[in-house]
Amino acid sequence: MTSSAERMRAWAVPALLSYGFRPFFLGAGLWATLSMVIWITMLGGLDPLPIAMAPVEWHAHAFLFGFLGAVMAGFMLTAVPNWTGRLPITGWPLAGLVALWGLGRVAMAVSGHLPMGMVAVAELSMPAVLALVIAREIVAGRNWRNLVILVLLAVFALGDGLFLWEAAQHGYAQGGVGLRLGLAAAVMMIGIIGGRIVPSFTRNWLAAQGAAAMPAAPMQVFDRIALAGLLLALAAWTAAPEHVLTGMLLLVAGALHLIRLARWRGHATLAEPLVTVLHVGYCFVPLGALGMGAEILLPGTLGMAAAQHLWMAGAVGLMSMAVMTRAALGHTGRALHASGGIATLYGALILSVAARVLAGAWPGEVWLLHLSAAGWIGAWGGFVAIYWPILTRPRLARKAPSGARPAA
Incomplete structure (x- = not known):
């Protein structure tokens, strides 16, 4: 049997697919930039995308669920191997997750030409698969302490689904329960994860400076x-x-x-x-x-x-x-x-x-x-x-x- 170190050295994948943070952080940055440019054109009275919802609904969804969904995926796929001691997801499986996220962005952009049920399946496929991957890693690594992060991911995905349902019902989705549920999950995740990393990273840096x-x-x-x-x-x-x-x-x-x-x-x-x-x-x-x-x-x-x-x-x-x-x-x-x-x-x-x-x-x-x-x-x-x-x-x-x- 080969050791984990030997298996890691044997990876033969492009650098971009060697760790979850690489493609998802890059995708998040690109999408944050592009979606704001699109939003500005919408505010200017143009219709650059054939969307099935109000422009402000698309804007709210593109940032909260599109952008943050990629950030969450990149963070979790990087942090969970550190939490569990298991190897990270790389190569084609990682590329598949990124493709599912991209599929969601495309489906939302052309939602006016698609049944809303098909849009929802495309949009929710990445968080659903990601949740299964994270659940498998946490269970295999017996890292029960971080199950709360998996629960918050599930709540975030539920908010995404409710947002799409409200948008389909023309129910003011940008101010609806779906957006509030998704944002609440995100803020709670910052409270939990931020409460771990902010004081820890601060302590590391202060200790390196010789602070008392x-x-x-x-x-x-x-x-x-x-x-x-x-x-x-x-x-x-x-x-x-x-x-x-x-x-x-x-x-x-x-x-x-x-x-x-x-x-x-x-x-x-x-x-x-x-x-x-x-x-x-x-x-x-x-x-x-x-x-x-x-x-x-x-x-x-x-x-x-x-x-x-x-x-x-x-x-x-x-x-x-x-x-x-x-x-x-x-x-x-x-x-x-x-x-x-x-x-x-x-x-x-x-x-x-x-x-x-x-x-x-x-x-x-x-x-x-x-x-x-x-x-x-x-x-x-x-x-x-x-x-x-x-x-x-x-x-x-x-x-x-x-x-x-x-x-x-």
Whole structure:
């Protein structure tokens, strides 16, 4: 029998298909850029796609379920082998998953020429197969601790299906239960996974700098209380998005997660944007909860669409960018350091979110929407330009220590 190391060395697949993060992160970046360009043309009164739903419905779906679906797939297919100790999915099976995701994008783009049932099958095939793959890996590796991530993936896919059903019924899908369920699953996943990686990566970096004070260890009692509060608030918002109690629960959850974030010493990481951006991205979780809670209790504070973008573009968009830029560097043998170009991506994305929120507060200032779109396209188009060679070329060989002889 061959060892895992021997099997890994025997892989004979293109670099792009050697790990899940490579094709899915690249696809996510390309789709984030292209879908925003398409959305701008739609806002300009053009009909570039034969879609079967309102343009704003397509826009909401393209970002939440299209873009984030690829990010989730890339992250899970990379993280699960680390969690379970099993080999990653590579080669043709990985290519098949990517093809299913692409099939969903095409089906949504030409949905006006297809039965909605066929569109739904094409769109939901990737998350369904991904869930089966992740379930197999978790069970085989007896990694029961991460079953919650599989549950959240299933809830996310259910939200996708409900969104499509609501769109087919002409039921205002961009404000329906399907979108809220999908977004709630995404925010909860950020709360759980972010609560592990943000303090851990921060601790690693601070320790390397010789710092004395360290962030609070992940998943302590307070973290569990904060996550329970977030889960309750998200459940209430999914079921009753305009209820006063929902607004109050969102405010409480936002306050708890601001405290949680403060315990991770993000202010001490300003010298390394690759770490700092994790804190900024996570900050949009409590900011979104506070903004939406305030809008429910005091309508007109920001506008619900603007407040929701604190989660949609802020928490989801920036945390995706933070995880993708870091994971791609680390898993391809590069130094965990944000170059000036990478730091600029973060700035452009933060500008995009800020402009979109301000556009809700000042609805007459249309230029803010254009600025937001430009920042988004610049951030994700820049990601593709910088990370294309990183994601498509083989992993860099580790340098031998000074004075050491190279291995045979």
